[in-house]
Amino acid sequence: MRIIYINPTQTFELYAAGNIVMPTTHHPDFTIKNNGPAPIRAVNYWSSPFGDYNQYTFIDIQPSETRSLQRLPNPVYFYKVVVINLSSYQYAEAEVTEVYPSPHPAL
Numbered sequence: 001m002r003i004i005y006i007n008p009t010q011t012f013e014l015y016a017a018g019n020i021v022m023p024t025t026h027h028p029d030f031t032i033k034n035n036g037p038a039p040i041r042a043v044n045y046w047s048s049p050f051g052d053y054n055q056y057t058f059i060d061i062q063p064s065e066t067r068s069l070q071r072l073p074n075p076v077y078f079y080k081v082v083v084i085n086l087s088s089y090q091y092a093e094a095e096v097t098e099v100y101p102s103p104h105p106a107l
Contacts, residue, residue, distance in 0.1 A: 001095060001096065001097045002095075002096050003035075003093065003094070003095050003096070004083065004093070004094050004096060005036075005091060005092070005093050006040070006083060006084075006085040006091065006092040006093075006094075007085065007091060008038070008085055008087050008088050008089050008090060008091065009085060009087070009088050010084075010085055011082050011083065011084045011085070012082065012083045012084075013080060013081075013082050014030065014042070014080075014081040014082065014083050014096060015027070015028065015030070015079075015080060015081040015098070016078075016079070016080040016081075017078070017079055017080075018047070018077055018078030018079060019077060019078075020049045020077060023075035023076050023077045024075055024076070025071070025072070025073070025074065025075050025076075025101070026100070026101065026103075027071040027072070027076075027079050028071060028098040028099055028100045028101075029068060029069065029070050029071050029098075029099045029100075029101075030042065030068065030069040030081060030096060030097070030098060030099070031066065031067075031068050031096070031097040031099060032059075032061055032066070032067055032068075032069060032083070032094050032095070032096050032097075033061075033065075033066040033094065033095040033096075034061040034062060034063050034064065034065050034066075034092070034093075034094055035063075035064070035093045035094060035095055036063060036090070036091055036092040036093035036094065037063055037087075037090045037091070037092075038063070038085050038086065038087035038090035038091060038092040039060060039061065039062050039063065039086045039087065039092075040060075040061050040083055040084060040085055040086060040092045040094060041058055041059070041060050041061070041083070041084045041086055042058060042059050042061065042067075042069045042081060042082070042083050042084075043055060043057075043058040043081070043082050043083075043084065044056045044057060044058070044069060044071070044072065044079070044080070044081045044082075045079070045080050045081075045082070046072055046076040046077075046078065046079050047076070047077060047078035047079075048076075048077055048078075049077045049078075053078070053080065056072055057069075057070075060086070061094070069081065071101075083096075
């Protein structure tokens, strides 16, 4: 678990990983609890070996709310998660927990 702070209208790159040789699905899910006064948005992006990042999905998290951001179900080369402070005047504080998948589907 870690705590992040984001200034108004700014972003924080929570996770970024990739491999140009082989795509993977071994990326974490995230449980995000908004402890601050500002609403936040968590966005996950994917990318092919050659190209820009594409948005996959996002969730909005209101103050004192806890939500989960699921990883992509299909293998990707590059993956990142960004948290955005949606307020123009309040700071954001979030408690983030990474949940990695089991290395074997039967476990």
